[in-house]
Amino acid sequence: MICGVDEAGRGPVIGPMVVAGVCVESDVPLRQLNVRDSKKLSPERREILAPEIRKLCRHEILVIAAEDIDATRVEMSLNDYEAKLFATIIDRLKPEVAYVDSADVNEFDFRRSIAHHLPFELEIVSKHGADDLFPVVSAASIIAKVTRDAEMRKIEEELGVKIGSGYSHDPETIGFLVKWLEEKGTLPPHTRASWDTSKRLLSANATRKLEEFGGGK
Numbered sequence: 001m002i003c004g005v006d007e008a009g010r011g012p013v014i015g016p017m018v019v020a021g022v023c024v025e026s027d028v029p030l031r032q033l034n035v036r037d038s039k040k041l042s043p044e045r046r047e048i049l050a051p052e053i054r055k056l057c058r059h060e061i062l063v064i065a066a067e068d069i070d071a072t073r074v075e076m077s078l079n080d081y082e083a084k085l086f087a088t089i090i091d092r093l094k095p096e097v098a099y100v101d102s103a104d105v106n107e108f109d110f111r112r113s114i115a116h117h118l119p120f121e122l123e124i125v126s127k128h129g130a131d132d133l134f135p136v137v138s139a140a141s142i143i144a145k146v147t148r149d150a151e152m153r154k155i156e157e158e159l160g161v162k163i164g165s166g167y168s169h170d171p172e173t174i175g176f177l178v179k180w181l182e183e184k185g186t187l188p189p190h191t192r193a194s195w196d197t198s199k200r201l202l203s204a205n206a207t208r209k210l211e212e213f214g215g216g217k
Contacts, residue, residue, distance in 0.1 A: 004138070005019065006100070007085075012165065012166035012173075014192070015151060016065050018145075020059065020089070020147065022136055023094075030136065035138040037131040039145075059140075079113070082103045083103070083110060086114050088117075090124075097123045099137050101127070107126045111125075159188060
């Protein structure tokens with residue numbers, strides 16, 4: 001049995017990180033589906049492929065909330081946390097070989113970090129761009145992305161406002177955060193407070209409030 005593990009939502013300032021793994025005897029059916037790195041597929045194509053992948057593969061998913069990411073970053077780096085999450089998925093799937101998209105600059109270090117968290121030995125192939133190289137990792141990346149997209153839609157429904165992709169380079173996301181801070185004075189739910197973007201926006205909002213207070217005297 002082989003498995004692939006990948007994540008979606010490592011970098012955004014809003015929303016969860018999702019780690020997914022898929023496990024199959026052979027990747028031939030996945031090749032026939034023409035799976036690719038989820039970032040290279042349209043949202044519509046990902047939504048079509050995801051249920052097909054679920055039919056073909058055993059799969060496991062972890063959805064890590066923003067507040068849990070903030071809390072864990074106090075104890076360990078994001079790379080170490082991701083390795084621990086990947087190991088959790090691999091432990092559940094129990095493959096003979098695991099292919100993973102390396103989160104660390106050093107592929108060997110990431111492989112070693114995953115192995116450290118596993119109670120059994122297996123071959124781990126840790127590569128940058130693994131979601132382009134191995135169909136099982138492509139499939140995992142699709143499952144992770146579709147799951148995160150669904151989680152983001154739930155957050156929008158909960159808050160009753162469009163929040164964009166959740167990434168700091170998205171003007172809609174930044175616009176939402178700035179407006180929420182102006183109106184409420186705090187970061188909205190599901191925001192990663194430990195992110196530099198959050199800290200900068202909080203600081204800018206506090207400065208603006210001070211200037212408004214000073215100007216009114």
